[in-house]
Amino acid sequence: MITTTDLTKVYRSRDREVTALDGVSLHVRPGEVFGVIGRSGAGKSTLIRCLNLLERPTSGTVTVDGVDLTALGGRGHRARRPLRQARARIGMIFQHFNLLSSRTVKGNVELPLEILGLGRRERSRKALELLDLVGLADKAKAYPAQLSGGQKQRVGIARALAGDPKVLLSDEATSALDPETTRSVLGLLRDLNRQLGLTILLITHEMDVVKTVCDSAALMAEGRIVESGAVSELLATPGSRLAHELFPVGGPQGAAGRTTVDLTFHGATAGDPVVSRLARTHGIDVSIVGAALDTVGGHQVGRMRIELPGTFEDNVLAIGFLREQGLTVELPAQAGLPGQGAPPPDGAPPPPPASGRTAAAGRAGEAGEAGEGAETVGAEGAEGGAA
């Protein structure tokens, strides 16, 4: 539905060049919710703005619903008619909603319909229908200033759907909302995705958003896609950075005479009482150090850090047992040893997750909010995991 090939965007100012996008190739399948996650400055905003050519990429192509937008004339600002028509079929919602304060809620939803050239009666009918869809039928006559943040974003969503788009771009749409409102707006996006078969590409710095709604995700850093794929597959990939950031497990590791093991639950294994079975069959006292479990795309997934008494050699059997149960097993402290689930460096620029947690924590420290947000989630999840 959305395909970019080798997308590059370089900003030139008088004496320097900034590469915001560095060869981004992305493929979003029809009907999926695709999340692009990354820190501020990773290039995600530039990416989403290149997708409807609000920014014209320096090189590369963007194809949305079979139309090569980059081939259509006009620059970001001076868009020619074919590009404008293509844009009208791509919905977009924004972090700060971007509603016109001079128009009522209904008037805001009618704006794209005016651009499409619909008649007055038709506009009114369609706008009310859309407001009903987002649950704001009773606010049609209100002005945006009278609405809460969540309601404003619902108006933004109604407005974005006015052109019957197949694709919705969401530019940090929940970043200005509190957690509860975020959940309700994400729930609405999920419903629209299912009801209308709407393909959604969202960018965010909140891991929680990816966890809640995304089928697939891509991690961006320094203008490049570091990792991408279906969320459930990424979780099953040993050493996935995204998995580490989605489910950061806390707790110290590597106490002397103990073996720290990171487990990733995904798919069918998630429901199994693996840990208690391990304790029973091998007579081992397992301590849960940290855990983050959640439901992603309807499947229970997550990661857990457990500690086993004794050195690695003492626990070979137990670790073998865990692998047999279909879990992805990583040994953060033993990463140097051969064949212990630590991935080979895969060419990703930042440190390979040999000591997964430490690396994640270090990076989170650098950039603040994203990492910290995820940390809290980890702590919440831990209770569920232990129970």
Next chain:
Amino acid sequence: MTWEEMRPLLEQGTIDTLYMTFWSTLVAVLGGLPLGVLLVLTDRGGPLQNLPLNRVIGVVVNVGRSLPFIILMVALIPVTRSIVGTAIGPTAAIVPLAIGAIPFFARLVETAVREVDHGLVEAAWAMGGGTWTVVLKVLLPQALPSLVAGLTTTVIAVIGYSAMAGAVGGGGLGTLALTYGYQRFEHGFTLITVAVLVLVVTAVQLLGDGAVRLLARRTRTSG
């Protein structure tokens, strides 16, 4: 001078002042609005970025604004004569008044339009809107309260300028104050003219403020 003598003069003077103000403000809006919007659109990063044009408009506006009105008026006498046929009287005064007010209003329009959140412009683009959509459906409606406030300021400035027009026989309250008050030493009459001007200006300001308040009400959270 008795009140009976003054009254018809004051009435005619007020009517002349309002007449000059109305028409020159109208022309100032018709000229200043597009100029002000163009100043924003053609600026760096604007949708119609065109720096040479932007520079030219900027210089014209600056020159227009920095000329003292009385000099502009005298300098424009040939132009006025070719348009109106005479350089004397209220109708003739409209020409320099309008030309002086266009750059004044254009700057106020520029400021008002610049204040509109760029995110709204991008949203309109993302919906498939072009430059016309952006100007007519986003920039001007969103800037309307500021534009009305700017209009009020412009009307009041034009009333002030129109009094100056009295110096070259423009008519209106300014001419009265000069010819009767100043040249015939009727200080009382001058004071009365001033009082009438104050009344007119106050009325315009109150009207303008009221309109702005009405327009701005919807953007506040209270409702």
